[in-house]
Every structure is written in structure tokens, then in C-alpha cells.
Amino acid sequence: MFRATVLTLFPEMFPGPLGLSLSGDALARGLWSCEAQNIRAHGLGRHRAVDDTPAGGGAGMVLRADVLAAALDATAAPDDMRPRLLMSPRGAPLTQQRVRALAAGPGAIIVCGRFEGVDERIIAARALEEVSIGDYVLSGGEMAALTLLDACVRLLPGVMGKQESGQDESFENGLLEYPHYTRPREFEGRAIPDVLLSGDHGKIADWRRAEAEKLTRARRPDLLRKS
Ligand code: SAM
Numbered sequence: 001m002f003r004a005t006v007l008t009l010f011p012e013m014f015p016g017p018l019g020l021s022l023s024g025d026a027l028a029r030g031l032w033s034c035e036a037q038n039i040r041a042h043g044l045g046r047h048r049a050v051d052d053t054p055a056g057g058g059a060g061m062v063l064r065a066d067v068l069a070a071a072l073d074a075t076a077a078p079d080d081m082r083p084r085l086l087m088s089p090r091g092a093p094l095t096q097q098r099v100r101a102l103a104a105g106p107g108a109i110i111v112c113g114r115f116e117g118v119d120e121r122i123i124a125a126r127a128l129e130e131v132s133i134g135d136y137v138l139s140g141g142e143m144a145a146l147t148l149l150d151a152c153v154r155l156l157p158g159v160m161g162k163q164e165s166g167q168d169e170s171f172e173n174g175l176l177e178y179p180h181y182t183r184p185r186e187f188e189g190r191a192i193p194d195v196l197l198s199g200d201h202g203k204i205a206d207w208r209r210a211e212a213e214k215l216t217r218a219r220r221p222d223l224l225r226k227s
Pocket of ligand 1: 140
């Protein structure tokens with residue numbers, strides 16, 4: 001089973017939206033588990049402090065390495081083989097390829113940063129893999145962790161209705177997905193392309209491939225260069 005453990009200052013954010021729809025149904029069926037651990041349980045002193053001012057000065061606060069280490073060590077036994085991820089705008093951009101690899105594994109331990117981020121020393125000391133969900137800054141790692149988990153969970157065996165619904169999707173073959181249509185046949189003067197109503201599966205596959213390539217060339221030529 002894919003086991004997600006999230007270290008966060010806001011455990012009530014989990015499973016959050018992942019408790020609904022496809023992922024919520026999969027959670028109820030025991031296809032994955034989601035455990036949120038409160039970092040503050042390992043905070044220091046009467047006020048359970050988890051952060052402190054940045055060394056060298058500057059704005060904001062930094063999550064302490066000793067507090068995060070205690071939280072991680074209490075969560076992950078030494079023989080826990082799950083990857084340890086730190087959600088971070090500085091991390092490697094999350095890709096469908098990385099999502100597939102994570103979904104094929106035992107799950108993940110995910111650290112959610114807050115404030116200005118985490119003390120750099122925890123990253124090396126606990127071999128955390130920094131993962132970014134995009135070139136923008138969120139106020140915390142929780143939404144990023146939810147995004148990563150959503151992308152993983154839908155790929156778990158038995159979660160999606162039809163197995164092939166994951167195969168043709170954007171990014172799976174280095175291409176964005178082709179356009180979709182459904183009823184009505186005409187909408188505000190715009191018709192469904194004739195080929196899709198022809199019943200000729202070969203022609204439909206060729207059209208979809210050509211449309212996927214055209215879209216990718218126009219919007220994400222970088223994907224074509226990579227494949
Ligand atoms: N000072 C940091 C910087 O400039 O790189 C930003 C810190 S951000 C306000 C607080 C936390 O949100 C981060 O530690 C990280 O866990 C999370 N976060 C923000 N943007 C993210 C992104 N694009 N991907 C993943 N996590 C992100």
C-alpha cells in the first residue's frame with residue numbers, strides 16, 4: 001500500500017481535498033493511507049517553539065533543524081524505505097515521470113515548510129529530496145504536498161476506472177493531450193470534428209496524435225525537445 005506521512009504545522013489540512021472524489025474513494029478502500037504528523041509536537045519549551053530568527057539577520061523565521069529532526073526521527077524508522085521529500089520552491093520541478101516513480105514505490109514522507117523555509121542543515125542531515133511544484137512561492141508546503149499526493153494517488157492500481165485513462169494523458173509520451181469533445185454535436189456553431197464521428201479508429205488515432213503534436217509544438221516545444 002502507498003503510505004503518505006506528512007510532517008506539517010497544519011495537520012488538519014490532510015487529507016483535506018484528497019478525502020473526496022477519486023482519491024477519497026481510494027483512501028476509503030485502503031488503496032493508500034494518509035497520516036499527518038504535527039511538527040509542533042516536537043517543539044521546544046512551554047510554547048513548543050518550532051522556529052527561530054534567521055542567522056545573519058533578515059526578515060521572517062526559519063524552521064529549526066533540531067525540531068524537524070525530532071519530528072522526522074519519530075516518524076520514520078531506520079528501515080523505512082520511503083523517499084523523504086521536502087516541498088520547496090528551490091527543489092527539482094515535479095514531473096509526471098517523478099510522479100510515476102513515486103506512485104510505484106512504498107509511499108513518501110513529506111516535510112512541509114513554512115515561514116522563510118527550513119534550516120539548511122536538516123536537508124543534508126536527513127537526506128531530504130527538495131521538490132517544487134512550480135516557479136511561484138506558496139505560503140506553505142501543504143498545498144504542494146496535496147498536489148504531489150493527488151498526482152501519485154490517481155496512478156495507483158485500482159484507483160482510476162480504466163487503466164488506459166492514464167496512458168494517453170498530457171506528459172505521458174512527451175506530448176500534451178489532444179482535444180476532447182462530447183455531446184452536443186454542435187455547440188454555439190462549433191461542430192465536433194468529422195473524423196471523431198467517422199467510426200474509423202485508425203483515422204481517429206492519427207488525428208489525435210497530429211493534434212497532440214500540434215498543441216505541444218505551439219504551447220510546450222520544450223517537451224518535444226526532451227522526448
Ligand atoms: N523563502 C522561500 C524562498 O524564497 O524560496 C519561500 C518559503 S515559502 C513562503 C514557505 C514554504 O512553502 C516553503 O518552505 C515550502 O515548503 C513551501 N513552498 C512554497 N512554494 C513552493 C513551491 N513552489 N513548491 C513546493 N513548495 C513550496
